[in-house]
Each structure stands twice: as C-alpha cells, then as structure tokens.
Amino acid sequence: MSAHTMSMRDALYEAPGPRTKRLTVIGTIVSLALVCVGLALVVRQFYVTGQLDAKYWAFFARPTTWLYLLNGFVGTVKVAAMAAVISLVLGVLLMLARTSGIKPLAFVARVIIDFFRGVPSLLLIYFFYLGLPTVGIRMSPFWMITIPVALAASGVLAEVFRAGVNAVPKGQTEAALSIGLTPGKTMFKIVLPQALRIVIPSLISQLVVVVKDTTVAYVVSYPDLMQNGRVLITTNDAVVSVYLVTAVIYILVNYAINQLSISMARRSGNPIISRTTENPT
Numbered sequence: 001m002s003a004h005t006m007s008m009r010d011a012l013y014e015a016p017g018p019r020t021k022r023l024t025v026i027g028t029i030v031s032l033a034l035v036c037v038g039l040a041l042v043v044r045q046f047y048v049t050g051q052l053d054a055k056y057w058a059f060f061a062r063p064t065t066w067l068y069l070l071n072g073f074v075g076t077v078k079v080a081a082m083a084a085v086i087s088l089v090l091g092v093l094l095m096l097a098r099t100s101g102i103k104p105l106a107f108v109a110r111v112i113i114d115f116f117r118g119v120p121s122l123l124l125i126y127f128f129y130l131g132l133p134t135v136g137i138r139m140s141p142f143w144m145i146t147i148p149v150a151l152a153a154s155g156v157l158a159e160v161f162r163a164g165v166n167a168v169p170k171g172q173t174e175a176a177l178s179i180g181l182t183p184g185k186t187m188f189k190i191v192l193p194q195a196l197r198i199v200i201p202s203l204i205s206q207l208v209v210v211v212k213d214t215t216v217a218y219v220v221s222y223p224d225l226m227q228n229g230r231v232l233i234t235t236n237d238a239v240v241s242v243y244l245v246t247a248v249i250y251i252l253v254n255y256a257i258n259q260l261s262i263s264m265a266r267r268s269g270n271p272i273i274s275r276t277t278e279n280p281t
Contacts, residue, residue: 046240056238060245065232072228073249079146079214079224084207086150091157096187098158099165109158116155121213124148129220141222149213153206160202164195201265208254215250225249 016024046052059065097109125148128139139147168191176186217224229246233239 051240056236056241059232059236059238060241068228068232069225069245069249072223072225075217075222075224075228076211076214076226079142079149079217079222080207080211082142083146083150083153083210083214086147087153087157087206087210088203090150090154091161092192094154094158095161095165099162101183113155113158116151117159118155119152121149121152122216122219124151125216125219141217141220144220145214145217145222145224149210152213153210156209157203157206160199160206161195164199164202165191167198168194201261204257204261204264207257211250211253211257 043052050056094109094113098106098113100106100109125145128144128148132139165187172190172194173186176190177183181189214224215226218227218230221227225246229242233242236242
C-alpha cells in the first residue's frame with residue numbers, strides 16, 4: 001500500500017481480527033447474492049411487462065438520438081462549469097469573510113454559509129423560477145439553474161477552503177507576520193496557496209455534487225441531459241431504456257471526476273482515503 005494511501009477502514013477503525021474478517025467475507029457473499037437476486041427479479045419484471053421489447057430500444061440505433069443526448073450533455077457541462085466557477089469564487093470570499101477576525105463580518109458569513117449549506121438547491125431553483133419573477137426579476141433558464149446550484153455549492157466550498165486554511169501549520173503564519181507581512185499578504189501569499197493545494201481533490205469531488213444538482217434543470221425547462229432524456233421518453237414512450245442510458249452517462253461522468261480527484265491527490269502528495277486497502281484506480 002502506498003505511503004500516501006490508506007483505506008477508509010484504517011482511517012476509522014482498528015484492523016479487523018480473523019473472526020471479523022470471516023464474518024465480513026460471509027456478509028459480503030450474502031449481500032452480493034441478495035443484490036443479484038434483486039437484479040434478476042427486476043429484469044424479469046421488465047421482461048414480463050414488455051420493457052425489454054425492441055421497440056423501446058431501437059431508436060438508440062439512430063444517430064439523431066445520440067446527437068440529441070449529446071446536445072443535452074453539452075448543456076449540462078455548461079451549467080456545471082459555470083456553477084463551479086461561481087461557487088469557487090463565492091466560496092473563497094465567504095471563507096475569507098468568516099476567517100477575517102472581524103466579528104460582525106464573520107457572523108454574517110457564517111449565517112450565509114449555514115443557509116446555503118442547509119437549504120436544498122431545488123428550493124433555491126424554485127425561488128429563482130417562481131419567486132423572482134413576482135418582483136419583476138426575470139432570468140434565462142440557464143441562469144435560473146446555474147445561480148442556485150452555485151449558491152448551494154458555495155456554502156460547502158467555503159467550509160472546504162476553511163478546512164484547508166486551518167490545515168496549514170500556524171507556525172508559517174506566525175513566521176510571515178514576524179518578518180513584517182500584513183495579515184492580508186500572509187493569507188494570499190503564504191496560507192491560501194498551500195490551502196488550495198491541500199483541498200484541490202475535495203474541490204474536484206464537489207463537482208460531482210454540482211453535476212448531480214443540474215439534473216433538476218427540467219424545472220426551468222433548460223435543455224440539459226436529463227431534460228432531453230425526458231423529451232425522448234415522451235417521444236418514444238420508453239421510460240426504462242432512456243432513464244437507464246441517461247443514468248449510465250451520469251455514472252461515467254461522475255466516475256471520471258472521482259478519478260481526476262484521486263489523480264490530483266496523488267500529484268499533490270495528499271493522503272487518499274479509499275474504500276479498500278489497495279491503491280485506488
């Protein structure tokens with residue numbers, strides 16, 4: 001096992017003994033058997049109800065179907081990328097405000113962070129979609145989904161940044177102040193660059209949440225992957241096949257993001273907490 005890799009088990013618990021290992025193996029085998037039986041029953045039910053008939057899958061052989069899904073995927077990428085940029089900027093600003101040492105500013109920042117962390121992104125989307133127009137503020141569907149997703153993510157990222165700042169040894173801050181650097185220069189030249197290096201894997205992992213939050217873009221009729229999938233369902237009367245293909249696409253995207261996070265963690269020399277004792281691949 002790599003010096004920079006530990007398993008989730010090692011991070012949280014003591015190494016299991018022989019009896020625990022045997023019970024774990026037995027439990028794993030039983031669980032896998034139950035999952036296989038469950039999947040078999042689901043597939044059988046799909047077959048019985050005719051959901052596996054060729055008419056529900058044949059339209060995937062048409063290039064136009066995949067082009068339509070690709071257009072939706074591009075829409076998802078646009079929203080996720082813009083939301084990620086906005087949330088990163090807001091997250092840094094909220095973190096700086098909370099760690100500024102100015103009590104009123106820190107209090108306001110903490111309230112904002114807790115609010116955005118506690119309120120579901122879907123509720124924020126409904127506020128932008130239904131609430132703002134009542135006071136004369138109208139936005140395009142793109143911004144009605146992007147801004148709420150970014151606000152919801154900014155609260156989480158602010159805490160991620162704050163954790164990174166707290167992880168930087170205090171001695172470095174004290175040394176910078178002792179040679180005459182102002183607190184502001186110490187933060188931006190000494191502390192923040194190191195904090196960013198520490199939290200880069202976590203920031204990339206947060207993209208998974210951002211991508212998942214974009215799946216409710218249908219609320220504002222924005223043509224993302226999920227919305228285009230819903231159109232295909234209506235057009236072809238194929239619920240199971242379209243949702244299954246769409247789910248696979250989302251899984252592949254999120255898996256790629258997770259792998260990027262692991263790669264960045266390795267390059268930065270930060271510990272990787274994996275689910276097994278092997279190096280994550």
